[in-house]
Amino acid sequence: MDSASPAIFPPCDTERRWVHGALDMLAQETARSADTHLLKLNFAGFDGIDFYFKDESVHPSGSLKHRLARSLYLYALCNGRLRQGQAVVDASSGSTAISEAWFARLLGISFTAVMPACTAPRKIRDVQALGGRCDLVDDPGQVHARAAEHAARGACHLDQFGLAERATDWRGNNNIAESILRQMAHEPQPVPTWIVCGAGTGGTSATIGRYLRYRRLDTRLCVAEPAGCGFAEGWHTHDREAVARRPTLIEGIGRPRVEPGFLFDVVDHVIEVPDAASIAAAWLLDDLLGRRYGGSSGTNLVACLQLASAMRTRGERGSIVSLLCDPGVRYAETLFDPAWLAARRIDLAPSREAMQRCLARGCWEPPRD
Numbered sequence: 565m566d567s568a569s570p571a572i573f574p575p576c577d578t579e580r581r582w583v584h585g586a587l588d589m590l591a592q593e594t595a596r597s598a599d600t601h602l603l604k605l606n607f608a609g610f611d612g613i614d615f616y617f618k619d620e621s622v623h624p625s626g627s628l629k630h631r632l633a634r635s636l637y638l639y640a641l642c643n644g645r646l647r648q649g650q651a652v653v654d655a656s657s658g659s660t661a662i663s664e665a666w667f668a669r670l671l672g673i674s675f676t677a678v679m680p681a682c683t684a685p686r687k688i689r690d691v692q693a694l695g696g697r698c699d700l701v702d703d704p705g706q707v708h709a710r711a712a713e714h715a716a717r718g719a720c721h722l723d724q725f726g727l728a729e730r731a732t733d734w735r736g737n738n739n740i741a742e743s744i745l746r747q748m749a750h751e752p753q754p755v756p757t758w759i760v761c762g763a764g765t766g767g768t769s770a771t772i773g774r775y776l777r778y779r780r781l782d783t784r785l786c787v788a789e790p791a792g793c794g795f796a797e798g799w800h801t802h803d804r805e806a807v808a809r810r811p812t813l814i815e816g817i818g819r820p821r822v823e824p825g826f827l828f829d830v831v832d833h834v835i836e837v838p839d840a841a842s843i844a845a846a847w848l849l850d851d852l853l854g855r856r857y858g859g860s861s862g863t864n865l866v867a868c869l870q871l872a873s874a875m876r877t878r879g880e881r882g883s884i885v886s887l888l889c890d891p892g893v894r895y896a897e898t899l900f901d902p903a904w905l906a907a908r909r910i911d912l913a914p915s916r917e918a919m920q921r922c923l924a925r926g927c928w929e930p931p932r933d
Contacts, residue, residue: 578648579647579648582647582648583641583647583648586637586641586646586671587638587641587642589671590634590637590638590641590667590670590671593624593634593667593670594634594738597624599738599743599747600618600619600620600623600743601618601619601622602616602617602618602744602747602748602885603616603617603618603619603853603888604616604751605617605852605853607923607924607926608923608924608926609876609922609923609924609925609926609927610872610876610923610926611926612881612882613875613876613881613882613883613884614751614752614882614883615868615883615884615886616748616756616883616884616885616886617853617861617864617865617886617887617888618740618744618747618885618886618887618888619888620740620887620888620889620890621888621889621891623663624666625662625665625666625667626659626662626690626890626891626894627659627662627663627889627890627891628659628768628887628889629659629660629662629663629664629816629890630663632660632663632724632732632765632767632768633660633663633666633667633722634663634667635731635732635733635767636654636664636722636723636724636731637664637667637671637722638731639727639730639731640652640722645720646673646720647720649673650673650718650720651674651675651676651714651718651719651720652664652668652673652674652675652676652719652720652722653675653677653678653714653715653719653720653721653722654675654677654678654711654721654722654723654724655677655679655707655710655711655724655725656677656678656679656707656724657679657680657683657687657704657816658679658683658684658687658691658815658816658894659687659815659816659858659889659890659894660724660764660765660816661677661679661687661691661696661698662687662690662691662694664677664696664722664724665677665690665691665694665695665696666694668694668696669694669695669696674697675695675696675697676696676697676698676699676714677691677696677699678699678701678710678711678714679691679698679699679700679701679707680700680701680702680704680707681700681701682704683700683815684815684894684895684897684898685897686894686895686896686897687815687894688700690894699714704811704820705820705821708725711723724765724767725765725766725819725823725824726823726824726825727825728765728766728767728770728825729765729766729767729770729771729824729825729827730825731767732767732770732771734770734771734775734778735774735775735778736775739771739775740768740771740772740887741759741771741775742775744756744772745775745779745781748883748885751883752883753881753882753883754883755782755783755883756882756883756884756885757783757871757875757880757882757883757884758783758784758785758786758868758871758882758884759772759776759783759784759785759786759884759885759886760785760786760787760788760864760867760871760884760885760886760887761785761786761787761788761864761886761887762787762788762817762818762860762863762864762887763787763789763795763817763819763826764816764817764819764860765823766795766823766824766825766826766827767825768887769785769787769795769826769827769830770825770826770827770830772785772830773785773827773830773831774830776830777830784832784833785830785831785832785833786831786832786833786834786835786867786871787799787831787833787834787835788817788834788835788837788863788864788866788886789817789818789834789835789836789863790812790814790817790818790836790837790838790839790842790863791812791836791837791838791839792808792809792812792836793808793809793810793812793818793819793820794806794807794808794818794819794820794821794822794823794826795817795818795819795822795826795834796834796836797809797822798826798828799826799828799831799834800834802828803822804822804826805822806821806822807820807821807822808820808821812839813839813843813898813899813910814842814859814860814863815858815859815860815895816858816859816889816890817860817863833871835866835870835871837863837866837867838915839859839910840910840911840912840914840915840931841862841866841918841919841931842859842860842862842863842866843859843862843899843905843910843912843915844862844912844916844919845861845862845863845865845915845919846858846859846861846862846865846895847862847900847912848862848865848916848919848920849861849862849888849892850892853888855891856891856892856893856895856900857888857889857890857891857892858889858890858891858894858895858899859895859899860889860890861888861889861890864886864887864888865919866919867886868884868886869919869922869923869928870928871884872926873922873926873927877927914931914932915931917931917932918930918932
């Protein structure tokens with residue numbers, strides 16, 4: 565060989581073999597995981613309108629964020645951002661961190677979750693139980709900056725808020741939208757009138773909105789948002805600099821600012837839900853399904869009832885599909901603790917009564933003070 569010729573390296577060095585092994589483990593995990601259940605509910609007041617709730621809490625790591633965490637690791641590996649021996653970090657209010665810690669343990673790598681100090685204690689313990697480390701930040705608005713500090717010291721920043729909408733394959737590959745429509749195929753009204761989801765990173769709403777257009781469906785997408793939070797403020801004005809008018813107690817959604825992954829143009833409607841109504845709806849889900857779910861699931865339920873009420877007023881029939889995002893056990897010390905609610909002067913009775921009337925009569929009326 566000419567001594568001046570460039571060196572030719574073997575096509576599969578140690579680093580590449582490690583990446584291949586990590587990708588194999590993620591593929592094996594996917595093959596072991598069954599699809600999540602699609603639960604159907606019908607209510608006396610809504611004749612001709614079917615309600616479906618996709619139970620994402622049954623994923624191995626316990627939430628909708630299992631799909632996102634897998635996609636973020638795949639994105640990091642296939643883009644050369646995550647290397648053998650490298651630590652991983654991300655900013656999260658809890659459920660994403662738990663899922664990312666679960667996959668970090670699977671891959672044998674270290675993981676740090678930068679979390680607001682006010683995160684539900686059970687979520688913090690769950691990350692730690694999976695071998696992750698929690699870096700708690702007093703100001704929730706500083707989690708991004710703290711995660712960037714870890715990245716500057718060499719950690720791979722999975723960056724759920726910056727990368728969620730591009731890391732997920734919105735054309736298919738068993739994403740959340742494709743899974744919903746496949747499960748709906750044999751139902752009486754298989755093409756939903758509405759799909760309802762929240763907006764944390766914006767990845768779920770972006771994936772669903774894009775997929776509905778890709779499939780040329782008339783299904784509309786509604787984002788259920790805690791009142792006055794980032795997505796709603798930005799969506800109403802298409803202002804990407806918008807910030808929340810008020811904080812929320814609903815973890816996982818209701819961001820204080822417009823996140824990079826928020827795609828306004830694929831969302832047809834936004835319904836803002838007060839925290840008390842979201843929490844009351846989470847309690848109501850326990851009555852309806854015999855199992856507790858988190859506050860974001862309650863937010864989704866309130867939005868579904870309002871959409872169904874408007875459909876009934878217009879004489880429409882159809883189906884509405886939404887998500888049950890994570891298990892209520894993670895909120896036993898917060899949303900499902902009467903003392904915690906009382907300390908924050910949250911009275912669930914008016915919202916609970918309003919929803920019971922709505923289920924019986926098919927008409928949404930704001931809670932009575």
